[in-house]
Structures are given as structure tokens and as C-alpha cells.
Amino acid sequence: MAAAAGTERARIVIAGGGLAGLSLALALKRALGDGLDVVMCDPALTRDPHGDRRSFAIAAAARRMFEALGLWDKVADKAQPILDMVITDSSLQDPVRPTYLTFEGTVEGEPFAHMVTSGDLMALLLDACRDSGVDLRPDGVKGFSVQGAHADVVLAAGGTISAALLVAADGARSRLREQAGIGWITWPYRQSGIVATISHERDHEGRAVEHFLPAGPFAILPLKDEVLADGTVRHRSSIVWTERSENVPALLESHPEDLLSELEKRFGLQLGGITFETRPQAYPLAFGVARSFVGERLALLGDAAHLIHPIAGQGLNLGLHDVAALAEIVTDAMRLGMDPGGADVLRQYERARRADITAMGIVTDGLNRLFSNDMLPVRLIRDLGLGLVDRMPGLKRFFISEAAGMRRSDVPRLLKGEAL
Numbered sequence: 001m002a003a004a005a006g007t008e009r010a011r012i013v014i015a016g017g018g019l020a021g022l023s024l025a026l027a028l029k030r031a032l033g034d035g036l037d038v039v040m041c042d043p044a045l046t047r048d049p050h051g052d053r054r055s056f057a058i059a060a061a062a063r064r065m066f067e068a069l070g071l072w073d074k075v076a077d078k079a080q081p082i083l084d085m086v087i088t089d090s091s092l093q094d095p096v097r098p099t100y101l102t103f104e105g106t107v108e109g110e111p112f113a114h115m116v117t118s119g120d121l122m123a124l125l126l127d128a129c130r131d132s133g134v135d136l137r138p139d140g141v142k143g144f145s146v147q148g149a150h151a152d153v154v155l156a157a158g159g160t161i162s163a164a165l166l167v168a169a170d171g172a173r174s175r176l177r178e179q180a181g182i183g184w185i186t187w188p189y190r191q192s193g194i195v196a197t198i199s200h201e202r203d204h205e206g207r208a209v210e211h212f213l214p215a216g217p218f219a220i221l222p223l224k225d226e227v228l229a230d231g232t233v234r235h236r237s238s239i240v241w242t243e244r245s246e247n248v249p250a251l252l253e254s255h256p257e258d259l260l261s262e263l264e265k266r267f268g269l270q271l272g273g274i275t276f277e278t279r280p281q282a283y284p285l286a287f288g289v290a291r292s293f294v295g296e297r298l299a300l301l302g303d304a305a306h307l308i309h310p311i312a313g314q315g316l317n318l319g320l321h322d323v324a325a326l327a328e329i330v331t332d333a334m335r336l337g338m339d340p341g342g343a344d345v346l347r348q349y350e351r352a353r354r355a356d357i358t359a360m361g362i363v364t365d366g367l368n369r370l371f372s373n374d375m376l377p378v379r380l381i382r383d384l385g386l387g388l389v390d391r392m393p394g395l396k397r398f399f400i401s402e403a404a405g406m407r408r409s410d411v412p413r414l415l416k417g418e419a420l
């Protein structure tokens with residue numbers, strides 16, 4: 001690879017150190033070790049990893065990948081398995097919320113998902129990347145240009161790195177995707193997801209609850225108990241409270257007691273008294289999918305390639321599926337002496353991800369349209385559907401294996417728990 005004088009070289013540069021970018025860097029270094037130099041650029045690398053108050057349901061397939069990467073033992077100490085799941089459908093004013101659908105939380109003898117806070121996962125991934133020799137640079141990527149067999153990656157603070165492959169893991173508003181001229185099909189949901197950690201008096205017993213309310217789903221997701229310095233145990237859950245975006249600023253600026261009473265109306269009192277453990281944060285929700293997941297010497301990863309509604313808790317899992325696919329394709333190519341940023345390798349990645357991403361985008365968009373709707377006929381039909389599914393154990397097993405990420409075709413090796 002010929003690079004201009006004064007230009008650094010690296011085989012792979014990853015722009016964006018969110019959970020997807022960091023997972024890819026770790027997977028590549030675990031597979032190829034010193035045989036591959038990976039530079040990770042993100043101005044936010046020096047941020048407090050616990051600044052993001054979200055918590056994620058890590059599906060069983062993604063858990064297997066973290067196991068294969070040698071990270072799961074550490075994550076497991078902080079993760080809460082989801083042991084069962086209850087789905088209700090009602091208006092906010094309804095005095096009772098009938099349960100329409102219940103799921104047992106296991107698939108092939110293991111929990112279909114574990115809840116972990118974004119902060120805990122991010123901190124562990126950063127440490128693991130550092131220990132395995134990823135070159136972590138707290139600097140943004142300003143742009144890139146392709147020069148034959150390499151991409152010249154220009155850093156915001158000055159300097160250029162010449163790389164065989166540039167991975168854009170720079171989030172839904174990806175600057176690199178735009179610079180490559182890759183189209184983005186998008187529409188807003190006019191909903192925001194309010195997230196916070198809630199403390200409650202009683203044990204959640206590993207139960208996840210999703211209330212379908214007219215403004216959108218309200219999810220209560222169990223987190224691992226916290227043991228305080230004085231030995232007392234704090235029971236905690238994470239919420240994803242979907243609201244119409246126009247109502248969110250007033251809600252978040254309301255008096256803390258008023259906000260808590262709005263929360264109680266949705267959360268219910270089945271877990272006893274509740275309090276906010278973290279200040280609520282709101283995320284505007286939208287749909288987006290890139291017209292192509294690759295460009296010349298460029299691969300899109302995670303939210304830079306696709307943005308979906310959190311109704312099924314699958315956005316990050318989809319990004320981790322990208323990670324497993326790209327890490328496998330690049331590793332296999334490099335072991336055969338092929339160019340990791342070559343057109344054949346990139347085409348293989350595009351083919352591997354297109355169907356899964358399209359299907360998940362359609363399903364989550366459809367579910368949100370069906371359930372964020374208060375028209376009586378629609379409610380009656382969907383409640384009938386939920387009730388029918390509840391009486392069909394085979395179908396329920398199918399849905400839970402889908403959510404666990406274990407039914408997709410061509411599952412990459414890492415998602416089966418196999419090392420690369």
C-alpha cells in the first residue's frame with residue numbers, strides 16, 4: 001500500500017467508538033492479534049461511559065459472541081437475565097391492564113436476553129480493547145478520500161491515516177455515510193423514548209413487562225440488584241417510556257412529584273413504591289436504513305447502517321450481528337492473504353446483512369404502527385391476535401428464538417459462540 005509521506009498507515013480504521021465500533025475492534029484483535037493493526041477514532045472516547053442512561057437487552061446470540069470474545073464473565077456479574085415477559089394492551093385510564101401474552105424467558109435452556117446498563121458494557125469493552133492492543137484515539141474523523149488500494153482518513157485534529165478499510169460506526173447521523181454519497185431512507189416516528197433507571201421496593205423476579213399504551217410502548221426491564229455500601233439491596237429496573245415527542249419537553253420539565261405521578265400511572269404499583277434513580281433522558285425516535293452498507297473501501301456498521309424503533313429492543317443486537325458478520329468476513333479474507341477492504345470482501349458483507357436488516361426494520365416499524373394506535377377496531381384485532389399467540393406454545397417458542405437472535409439464516413460463527 002503506497003501512502004503519502006507523513007501519512008500514518010493502518011490496515012483498519014474504525015470511526016466511532018460506540019458499542020458497535022468497540023465490539024468490532026475487539027473481535028478483530030481477538031481473531032488476528034498482532035497480525036492486524038486497528039485504529040479506533042472517536043472524540044468521545046474520553047467520556048464517562050456511564051453518561052448514557054440506557055440499558056440494553058442483550059439477546060442470547062450476542063451474549064454468545066461476548067462469551068467467545070472472553071468478555072461475558074465480566075458482563076455476567078452486572079447482567080440480569082430476563083426470566084419471563086408479560087405483555088398488556090390498554091389505555092392509560094383503564095382501571096386494570098389485562099395480560100394478553102406471556103413468555104417464558106428461556107430458549108435452548110438459556111435466557112433469551114440479559115439486561116445490562118450501557119455504562120457497564122461500554123466500560124468493560126473499552127478496557128478489553130485497550131488490553132488487546134486496539135489503538136484508541138480520542139479524535140474525530142473529518143473525512144476520507146479513496147486513493148486506489150487505500151482510503152486516506154483525515155482526522156479532525158490534523159493528520160491522515162492510510163487504511164485498507166474504513167469502518168463507519170459513527171451512529172445514525174453518520175458523516176462518513178453522507179460523504180460517501182450513500183442514500184439514507186428515513187422517516188421520523190414523532191415519538192421519543194424516555195429512559196431512566198427506577199428503584200422499587202419489591203423484587204422484579206427477572207420479569208420484563210411491556211404495556212402497549214396509545215402513545216407507544218412502555219417497557220419495564222429488570223436490572224441486577226445493587227448492593228449498597230451499608231449492605232442494603234436496591235431493586236432496580238430500566239424503563240423505556242415512549243411518548244409523543246410534542247409532550248416530552250413539558251413532561252421532563254415538570255415538577256419531580258408530577259413526573260413521578262405520571263410514571264406511577266404507567267409503571268403501576270406491583271413492585272411497591274418507586275423512585276427515579278437516574279434523571280430521565282429522552283431520545284427522539286426515527287427509522288433509517290442505508291441504501292447500501294458499503295462504499296469504496298468503506299463498510300457501515302451499527303446505527304450508521306440502520307436505525308430502528310426500540311419497541312423490540314433489537315437495535316444494538318442488529319449492530320452486534322453486523323459486527324459478527326464483518327469480523328468473520330474480514331478475518332477469513334486476511335487469513336487467505338486477501339485485501340480486507342477489497343470489493344469482493346465488501347460485497348460479501350453487504351449480501352450477508354441485507355435481508356436480516358430489512359426484515360427487522362419492517363417488523364419493528366409494523367409493530368409500532370399496530371400498537372401505538374388507540375382505534376377500537378385495531379385494538380380488538382390485535383388483542384385477539386395476542387390472545388391467540390398466547391395459546392400457541394410453538395409460535396411463542398418461534399418468537400422468543402427470533403428475539404434471542406438464534407433463528408436467522410447464516411448465523412455468523414461468533415453469534416454461535418465459536419471463536420474466529
Ligand SMILES: Cc1cc2nc3c(=O)[nH]c(=O)nc-3n(C[C@H](O)[C@H](O)[C@H](O)COP(=O)(O)OP(=O)(O)OC[C@H]3O[C@@H](n4cnc5c(N)ncnc54)[C@H](O)[C@@H]3O)c2cc1C
Pocket residue numbers: 015016017018019020021041042043044054055056057058139140141142169170171172175193194195240283301302303304310312313314315316317318319
Ligand atoms: C430509547 C432507546 C432504547 C434502546 N434499547 C435497546 C435495547 O434494549 N436493545 C438493543 O439492542 N438496542 C436498543 N436501542 C438501540 C441502541 O441504543 C443503538 O442501536 C446502539 O446504541 C447503536 O450503537 P452504535 O455503536 O452503532 O452507535 P452510537 O452509539 O450512536 O455510537 C456512535 C459513535 O460514533 C462517534 N462519532 C460520531 N461521529 C464521529 C466521527 N466523525 N468520527 C469519529 N467518531 C464519531 C460518536 O461519538 C459515538 O460514540 C435503544 C435505542 C433507544 C433510543
